[in-house]
Amino acid sequence: MSSLIHRRKTRPVFVGGVQIGGEAPVVVQSMTSSDTRDVRATVEQIRELEEAGCEIVRVAVPDEAAAAAIREIRSLIRIPLIADIHFRHQLALLAMNHGADGIRINPGNISPDGIREIVRMARANGKVIRIGINAGSLEKEIFIRHGGATAEALVESALKNIRLLEEMDFDAIKLSLKSSAVATTIEAYRLAAGKTDYPLHLGVTEAGTLVQAAIKSAIGIGTLLYDGIGDTIRVSVTGHPVQEIGVAYGILRALNIRNVGPDIIACPTCGRCEIDLAKLAQRVEGELKGMKSPLKIALMGCVVNGPGEAAEADIGIAGGRGSGILFKKGKVVRKIREEEFVPVLMAEIAKMAAE
């Protein structure tokens, strides 16, 4: 954790064996895009997510068959599973019966009575509930009174539903306040952070395909994390969910909150660059896919500036025409030929990662 970030104190909750809030590290989660009823496809996707570093997974539960599938899915995966419930509270009850570790409800489309039934079962079985406020499906009365899904409206809905759970002596609560508008998202979480100490699940919803989703999520989630707000994060990407994990750890790494996986420092190249640095960077990224060691690896286009500019890197290459320099922590190790760049770098990285 960066010394600059003073993290907001929250009360811890446990989703299966995973702590969220309190002193726990910021937890990375994702959601499957498979049909939950297709157990094989869903388990395959969750295993890919686990491999990439996902720590909690959520699945959609649109009907009884999806709820029932949770039992088998749960037995075949290692990380806790959350059931995502809309409209019908009965599906939450079924999902918990079938082993879901937690429930995400959208109070915009479940009645207070339905929520109370969910709470009763969650309380009896030690399950966690996320109150998942969404700008697109806010309670009508609140939406109208605020003249739209403003940050204040999202927070009012959240606090109202927190009270409903608290009145039943239930406090295994997480909270999210998502909007597809980044500025509204930031403002809503800031307001909520000042009014409640439940752990916050951060995310920008409907963020789009990879690059634009990375931008929106990095600003929305990153700005809040930099202010010490946020206990678990979910990046939304339209596409295979494993992409979400790469973006999530990228955000955490950029702020020194959790350093998982290599940080590749590569110059944008300019008229001084004499090698195809973009190709080199892509090859190195490909070779390092799945590595969890937090090495800083520099790929620089210029022998003169490279080693100095990337002195903070654990290891790096500065490329010139036909040959380059291997350096560690800003110190030149030796000259290497261009065709050796990738194999030499990989061998050195493997050694360093093993240490």
Place this chain on the structure above:
Amino acid sequence: MSSLIHRRKTRPVFVGGVQIGGEAPVVVQSMTSSDTRDVRATVEQIRELEEAGCEIVRVAVPDEAAAAAIREIRSLIRIPLIADIHFRHQLALLAMNHGADGIRINPGNISPDGIREIVRMARANGKVIRIGINAGSLEKEIFIRHGGATAEALVESALKNIRLLEEMDFDAIKLSLKSSAVATTIEAYRLAAGKTDYPLHLGVTEAGTLVQAAIKSAIGIGTLLYDGIGDTIRVSVTGHPVQEIGVAYGILRALNIRNVGPDIIACPTCGRCEIDLAKLAQRVEGELKGMKSPLKIALMGCVVNGPGEAAEADIGIAGGRGSGILFKKGKVVRKIREEEFVPVLMAEIAKMAAE
């Protein structure tokens, strides 16, 4: 500009005809990766950048031939051109002689006497100078005294060099303080913003390939812009620089600072989704490449939730199996068949963009 962002007041400077700072919109810039001596390749790249929305371009000037090439390049492009100078101040003089609208110097590798010569010519010719502090090439004395390239060290170098220019009655100054460490970058700019009112050029340096560069830049630049800091931005991507412009406008759009180009709101898809939304989103993104109209376009995987969740979108499709719903501002327009999704959407968008 979002009503939440109170922009820091800076004194305006002019790069060619483009105002930076003061009340001007945040200016988007980039840097060519071509060999500057290759006029044809460089002009081609700059024209692509202009087309994508780049408003100022920088080129590397590693030698006399590159400086001389500026004259022809400048005559063939529409946006102001900055010469990027390291080590030899004479190259800055040459670049200005050949028509560069501004100079970026790195005080870490040019002597104070060299800088004074650059200032004399810039003053006589109405050119702008960016003091481009870089964590990787800080003045040795400052680096050692601070025990590294800390935010304080970057700011000390900046202020020292600002004084050097001010002592010569020169104030057409922009300032940047870049580090490949995002947290250091944010901290350095915040400190500088409290100590000087020159316009700030924001960027995270050596950010890597597209997705990770988007994440680092969005957090670094986005956090600062959200605080009202920043007058011009440059995203660094290892790869073709035109990618930098897409990320830059993505950042500005996410914070409602400048709304240029379509904002695609697309759900991450889940077990409820019955269409290949990722493919649809990619096709729509491809079709809209180059569009400058700031329409919000929603692509949702679910007919039940879609139109409501994306009510803030100007137009959208919510897809079901084999058919979907076209909606505008949350209101259903009509049902359409799946094969009509893209053509119908494009026709409607073209109409709306023309209005």
